[in-house]
Amino acid sequence: DTIRATSGFGPSHAIATDVYPTIFAKLEELTDGRWTGMDTPSGLVAPNEMSTSLRDGVTEFGPLLMPYFVAEYPDSVLVSELSMLGSSAKVVSSAVTEYIVTCEPCQAEFTRNGQVYLGSDTTPLYDLLSTRPVRTLDDMKGLKIRSGSPFYAAFIESTGGAPVQMPSSELFESLSQGVIDATFSSPHEIIANRLGDVVGYVTEIEQGVFNGAAVATAGKMLWDRMDTADRKALATASQYGLAAGLAGFDAQIAEVREQKLVEFIEPDQSLVDAKAAFNEERLANAAKILEERGVSDAQSKIDRYKALIEKWEGLVTPDMTPEALGELRAQEIWSQVDFATYGG
Amino acid sequence: MDPVTIGILSLAALLGLIMLRVPIAAALIGVSFVGIWAVAGFRPAFSMLSTIPYTTSASWTLSSIPMFLLMGYIAYHSGLTRGLFEAARVWWGWLPGGLAIASLAGASGFAAVSGSSVACSAAIGRIAVPEMARQGYDLRIATGSVAAGGTIGALIPPSIILILFGIQAQVSINDLFLGGLFVGLASLIFYIGAVLVVWWRNPAALPPAEPYTMGDRWRKTAEIWPVLLLIAAVFGGLFSGFFTATEAGAFGSFAALLIGVLRRSLSWADFKESLVDTLLSSGALFIIAIGANLFTRLVAMSGLSMQMGGFVESLGLGTFALLLVIVLIYLVLGMFLEPIGALLLTLPLFLPILAQHGVDKLWFGLLVAKLLEIGMITPPVGLNVFVIHSVARDYVRLEQVFAGIVPFIIADLALVGGMLALRGLI
Amino acid sequence: MLKPIETAVARISMVLGGVVLLAMMLQVVIDVFMRAFLGAGFPATADLVGKYYMVAVSVLPLAMTELKRRHIEATVFTEKLTGWPLRAVLLLGLTVFGAVLAVLLWGSAVEAVSKTARRVYVEAGTMRFPTWPSYWILPVSFGLALLVNVIRLIELFTGRFAGTQHDPLEELESLKENA
Ligand code: NA
Ligand code: NA
Numbered sequence: 001d002t003i004r005a006t007s008g009f010g011p012s013h014a015i016a017t018d019v020y021p022t023i024f025a026k027l028e029e030l031t032d033g034r035w036t037g038m039d040t041p042s043g044l045v046a047p048n049e050m051s052t053s054l055r056d057g058v059t060e061f062g063p064l065l066m067p068y069f070v071a072e073y074p075d076s077v078l079v080s081e082l083s084m085l086g087s088s089a090k091v092v093s094s095a096v097t098e099y100i101v102t103c104e105p106c107q108a109e110f111t112r113n114g115q116v117y118l119g120s121d122t123t124p125l126y127d128l129l130s131t132r133p134v135r136t137l138d139d140m141k142g143l144k145i146r147s148g149s150p151f152y153a154a155f156i157e158s159t160g161g162a163p164v165q166m167p168s169s170e171l172f173e174s175l176s177q178g179v180i181d182a183t184f185s186s187p188h189e190i191i192a193n194r195l196g197d198v199v200g201y202v203t204e205i206e207q208g209v210f211n212g213a214a215v216a217t218a219g220k221m222l223w224d225r226m227d228t229a230d231r232k233a234l235a236t237a238s239q240y241g242l243a244a245g246l247a248g249f250d251a252q253i254a255e256v257r258e259q260k261l262v263e264f265i266e267p268d269q270s271l272v273d274a275k276a277a278f279n280e281e282r283l284a285n286a287a288k289i290l291e292e293r294g295v296s297d298a299q300s301k302i303d304r305y306k307a308l309i310e311k312w313e314g315l316v317t318p319d320m321t322p323e324a325l326g327e328l329r330a331q332e333i334w335s336q337v338d339f340a341t342y343g344g
Numbered sequence: 345m346d347p348v349t350i351g352i353l354s355l356a357a358l359l360g361l362i363m364l365r366v367p368i369a370a371a372l373i374g375v376s377f378v379g380i381w382a383v384a385g386f387r388p389a390f391s392m393l394s395t396i397p398y399t400t401s402a403s404w405t406l407s408s409i410p411m412f413l414l415m416g417y418i419a420y421h422s423g424l425t426r427g428l429f430e431a432a433r434v435w436w437g438w439l440p441g442g443l444a445i446a447s448l449a450g451a452s453g454f455a456a457v458s459g460s461s462v463a464c465s466a467a468i469g470r471i472a473v474p475e476m477a478r479q480g481y482d483l484r485i486a487t488g489s490v491a492a493g494g495t496i497g498a499l500i501p502p503s504i505i506l507i508l509f510g511i512q513a514q515v516s517i518n519d520l521f522l523g524g525l526f527v528g529l530a531s532l533i534f535y536i537g538a539v540l541v542v543w544w545r546n547p548a549a550l551p552p553a554e555p556y557t558m559g560d561r562w563r564k565t566a567e568i569w570p571v572l573l574l575i576a577a578v579f580g581g582l583f584s585g586f587f588t589a590t591e592a593g594a595f596g597s598f599a600a601l602l603i604g605v606l607r608r609s610l611s612w613a614d615f616k617e618s619l620v621d622t623l624l625s626s627g628a629l630f631i632i633a634i635g636a637n638l639f640t641r642l643v644a645m646s647g648l649s650m651q652m653g654g655f656v657e658s659l660g661l662g663t664f665a666l667l668l669v670i671v672l673i674y675l676v677l678g679m680f681l682e683p684i685g686a687l688l689l690t691l692p693l694f695l696p697i698l699a700q701h702g703v704d705k706l707w708f709g710l711l712v713a714k715l716l717e718i719g720m721i722t723p724p725v726g727l728n729v730f731v732i733h734s735v736a737r738d739y740v741r742l743e744q745v746f747a748g749i750v751p752f753i754i755a756d757l758a759l760v761g762g763m764l765a766l767r768g769l770i
Numbered sequence: 771m772l773k774p775i776e777t778a779v780a781r782i783s784m785v786l787g788g789v790v791l792l793a794m795m796l797q798v799v800i801d802v803f804m805r806a807f808l809g810a811g812f813p814a815t816a817d818l819v820g821k822y823y824m825v826a827v828s829v830l831p832l833a834m835t836e837l838k839r840r841h842i843e844a845t846v847f848t849e850k851l852t853g854w855p856l857r858a859v860l861l862l863g864l865t866v867f868g869a870v871l872a873v874l875l876w877g878s879a880v881e882a883v884s885k886t887a888r889r890v891y892v893e894a895g896t897m898r899f900p901t902w903p904s905y906w907i908l909p910v911s912f913g914l915a916l917l918v919n920v921i922r923l924i925e926l927f928t929g930r931f932a933g934t935q936h937d938p939l940e941e942l943e944s945l946k947e948n949a
Contacts, residue, residue: 010512011692043688044644049399052881056391057384058645071890071902142809153895162809163895165816167404170588172517173459173502178585194510197518293898361866365848365859367841370867377873394877397908401828404820407794410827414791587802594798601795619788624840627831632842634828730842743846 003037005061018248023241030233055114060222075105083208116343118216130182137270188252240326351648372635411593416470421614422604429475437553440543447472451493455500464497482549488748495717500528640685653693678719814894832915878908
């Protein structure tokens with residue numbers, strides 16, 4: 001059987017080039033060729049249509065960007081508010097995946113929307129990508145910066161910058177014409193979104209990651225067609241694909257550095273201190289912010305997520321290969337899951 | 345039924361309904377719904393009809409289209425643009441097709457402010473067509489020149505299509521913009537050529553204005569300061585980084601309103617009429633955009649496009665023949681689909697094949713942008729033609745606009761031929 | 771008896787649509803000035819414009835567009851028709867559009883109910899910006915358009931709607947005379 005997948009972000013996005021091909025190759029291997037998948041051309045489902053499209057069988061497998069649907073997944077997007085935790089994408093994406101798989105309200109959210117959660121990736125750590133050099137806290141004053149989430153908007157405000165909201169489709173033009181001065185993002189976008197043509201500097205603030213992408217999400221209609229062994233195979237294969245995607249981002253950043261497409265700037269102490277102070281205060285207030293969004297018992301959920309981050313800090317080594325990480329995630333997160341009932 | 349058959353039947357049904365005077369929006373939406381139902385079942389079809397009208401229209405980026413429409417209507421009703429064309433008439437009116445050429449040049453100017461060709465046509469359409477009608481131009485050539493001129497909007501930077509191509513195909517957007525500037529200006533020159541050929545074959549279609557003295561000319565020129573102010577406000581704001589291309593439309597209509605009120609040339613009735621006209625045009629256009637978007641999903645869902653990629657590969661053609669086939673496919677797709685959808689649909693299929701043949705991606709990006717823009721003016725679904733028809737429907741029928749487009753499509757094909765030839769030289 | 775309904779529908783969509791157009795223009799301009807001179811722009815402008823104003827401008831005029839016969843259609847193949855063939859063609863167009871509007875009304879209403887149940891919002895800067903009411907613009911607009919469509923069908927059957935084509939040439943002549 002062939003899974004009709006929609007990667008949704010275009011043919012050169014890491015999901016289309018690394019994540020999904022790896023998932024489907026591994027799935028074929030694990031099911032002795034009974035199952036494979038095919039990425040239908042982009043243009044079938046836009047990212048902001050993914051939730052209903054998976055539910056109604058427009059597509060069977062796709063990346064769900066939960067911040068687009070924040071009211072539908074209050075418990076699952078909880079991790080976005082804790083974006084400052086974790087030292088690498090490998091750690092954070094694994095901790096997020098384990099958190100959601102073992103979180104009952106999160107599972108209820110996916111079930112209610114006719115979907116089955118099979119794993120998240122995260123971007124590399126976010127830096128400040130700017131058209132002019134930024135080194136100190138003073139340099140941030142009055143800077144117009146695109147922010148993709150409340151976490152970054154609040155951080156920009158705390159440094160004296162002005163957060164600006166705009167769709168990613170306008171990012172290039174706005175940077176190029178000076179409507180904005182910078183964007184918070186991962187440096188891989190310098191290649192992936194062609195920002196190298198307009199951005200000259202990357203200040204390595206390493207402020208959090210984007211962790212709200214449930215890149216491996218299956219429609220319930222597909223899940224119901226699979227037996228327990230095949231379901232397990234799809235969950236396992238997804239971990240290998242997600243790990244391959246992280247390696248793809250890292251390779252793009254390495255290329256940015258190698259080709260010297262931009263100048264990398266070490267932030268000075270004032271900026272590092274400002275970040276630490278902001279993160280500490282934000283973390284202290286996270287429970288309150290989340291309760292306002294309708295998350296119950298937020299503090300104990302935060303504590304559980306923190307513990308998972310620490311667990312994965314201990315498990316993941318920096319030079320771990322994608323295959324090793326995929327295997328580790330499959331073992332640690334999915335080996336105990338009962339696939340007769342999971343996603344039901 | 346296999347998906348390809350469903351895809352072909354859908355195209356036939358669409359054409360049939362349009363010929364039977366079913367509103368184009370209704371034909372697109374109805375055929376897409378039934379087609380997706382046949383391919384994938386009722387639930388996905390109903391799901392798409394429930395969500396896509398919202399996701400299509402709920403777009404910040406598209407907001408420049410109603411805003412540029414409003415600017416055009418206000419500028420027209422307040423007589424702001426009359427002066428501009430008066431000036432064009434006294435200076436260039438004696439030239440063969442002078443006003444059509446002035447409109448084309450005006451469209452190219454707006455292309456530098458707007459990222460989409462529909463917005464560009466919206467801005468220039470209401471302004472230019474009535475003036476050409478006044479001078480007694482054949483309305484086919486008058487509307488055709490403006491509809492075609494609008495396509496330059498997505499070639500000269502800024503351009504949504506070129507940015508998207510750059511990201512999807514991993515080509516420098518700056519290089520694409522530079523190339524787009526050349527292709528845009530080349531299109532302008534070819535279109536002017538088309539106007540001259542039409543004049544040469546039928547001088548009565550583009551009658552010259554009566555001669556003016558130099559005194560008349562300077563007096564008329566002095567009268568155009570308000571519209572120069574409007575143009576300066578829109579261009580100055582964009583190039584100084586004061587606002588984005590999306591915001592330029594709102595700013596332009598605000599400036600037009602302000603100038604009209606201050607000059608006391610915009611009455612309350614004019615103002616209301618501008619709003620109603622904008623709403624009527626928006627209502628007619630966006631429901632078609634929703635339909636074109638749904639139809640693109642049907643083509644994606646039917647697997648027709650995937651089959652096409654396989655088919656092209658299986659032909660085992662040489663590079664030039666391959667490019668000809670791809671040009672043909674884009675021309676056919678462009679008849680029915682909206683350009684962004686068609687781009688997303690086709691790039692994953694063609695880029696790998698072209699890479700094997702060593703075709704330069706920058707050159708191909710410019711070719712694709714040009715071909716997709718041709719689709720904006722070809723029947724039966726030509727959004728630029730619909731905009732012009734919508735703003736000028738008091739004077740001209742839809743099929744007359746499509747008829748007026750023919751010389752410009754021929755010019756476009758000549759340009760595409762030139763691009764193919766140029767590639768051989770590289 | 772049907773005319774007052776038509777007039778009411780036209781007036782409602784005209785007033786609401788006009789207000790939305792002006793609000794959209796003014797808010798973008800204010801946002802641009804605030805961003806340039808005060809640092810931060812007007813809160814949630816992109817979301818208000820994208821999710822509310824644009825949806826309203828796109829679909830609210832649909833009823834009016836039908837009332838003024840401004841939907842874009844190709845008349846070239848049917849322009850010679852008169853009598854019952856013409857009425858058959860008009861009936862086909864109105865029926866297809868009516869059916870399409872009915873499905874759109876149904877689908878968008880289902881969608882709006884589900885978004886309302888979840889009190890859907892987006893995050894704009896640091897604030898929560900509710901978007902669920904914007905989903906109701908669609909069923910309301912499609913409903914108004916369907917209403918006009920049904921009235922047209924009734925008029926077609928009672929012979930009060932001839933669907934004769936407005937002749938652009940007359941307009942053109944008067945324009946030339948004024949030139
Ligand atoms: Na442009
Ligand atoms: Na077309």
